[in-house]
Amino acid sequence: MEFKKFSIGNVTLYQGDALAVLSSLTEQSIGAVITDPPYASSGASALTKAIAPSKKYVQSGQKKSYPEFQGENRDQRSFCFWSTLWASECYRIAKDGAPICVFSDWRQLPTTTDYLQAGGFTFNGIVPWDKTESTRPAKGRFRAQAEYIVWGFKGRCVTEKNPVYLAGSVRARVNPKEKLHMTGKPIAVMDHIIKIVPPGETVIDPFMGSGSTGVSAINAGLSFTGIEASPEYFALAKERLIEAYKAYTEEGA
Template sequence: MKNFLHQGDCLPFLESLPAARVDALITDPPYASGGLHIGSKNRSTSEKYQNNDTVRKYPEFTGDHRDQRAHLRWMTLWLSECLRVMKDGAPICLFTDWRQLPLTTDALQVAGFTWRGIAVWDKGEGVRPQMGRFRNQAEYIVWGSKGDMPLARDVGVLRGVYKEVVKQKDKFHITGKPTDLMRDLIKICTPGGLILDPFAGSGSTLLAAELEGYDWLGCELSEEYKTIALERLAQEH
């Protein structure tokens, strides 16, 4: 199975996949970090993440309300299934923010992956400035591999810091990542390999894979976002 986007919960989908099939896992799961207390965490995703000056309104997404213990348990469940479906030595990249950075590194290792480092996405200086505070202008990519990761793979040296601003014409999800960012990031996968994204959202990872000549496999819980992702992919054909 390749170049297929499933609509539904990622756990049953991952359980249905054969073992040792995937060459790289690159995904942007819900962070569950929009608020420090249960009341703020349970707000809608548009309330938590959509700026008031944003013209476009995006569909809501689920799974962003868990407390720390529930989020760690959930991350470990699906990451353990991802470990099974990945080939030995395959890389994994997980987006996260500053609040969930420690938890994400824990979940990666609890699931059985080897943690190898953190890359940075610099979103630029226009992101939510607050007087007297450091700008929250970065998000993070926790990365590792399934066991040993040979240096002899046909992959060059990748950047440790990616500077890409979010452009409205390229934004189709409340927390969507720039396509150009994903086109660079997925190059950690061996050329022509199969890239898995269990949280496809508006399809940025899948589109980047398509544009760069990789095969892809995705899952998205929201029917609205699945439709958006497929429309974006169709425009490339």
């Protein structure tokens, strides 16, 4: 399967299918995996699974529109099998001791902890992301106020490479004015997660979306490799990461 490639400095971006791109990358070449894959979690039937992401994740009355994205319509078994495939490829290209952090919602949390381990990684824990009370209230039940970062390593953590002490949770609201993707994560959240990456390493995000992982990686002085299937989101992320890279290099000049 063909894919496009763009590079600027230590930032490399691919527009194409994640599995196709990952399978082309060199073994033991990546220092960390940080990604927010499609959750494929809304809806319990084939009919509701087929609904477009914009119908699942965009609140009614919201004026801002976003491009659709792929991978949301898999059933539970195919989601787990597909996720194991890309996690296995990430394991192959990751260096020994490389951390992995994968976002999930509450529905797919058990499956995410499973496919992470099925892909070969050691499962070390879960970081809750508290989206604050700004999330939509739910009458008679609890707010869906949290998402989760499932994390681990390829093998064991080599603490000498990155002797940091990180908080086990993060609290940050979603600001609609800053969002460039309908499920985009705040930079404040990504800045916290990126701290697990040892200095000088390359971070890969196989589901780059609007490039938030890349922005945090660049600002932390890390190399970044991003993959995105959607041409619309790839173009958006490319422009955003070019700006971030130029701003970072100009500040360091």
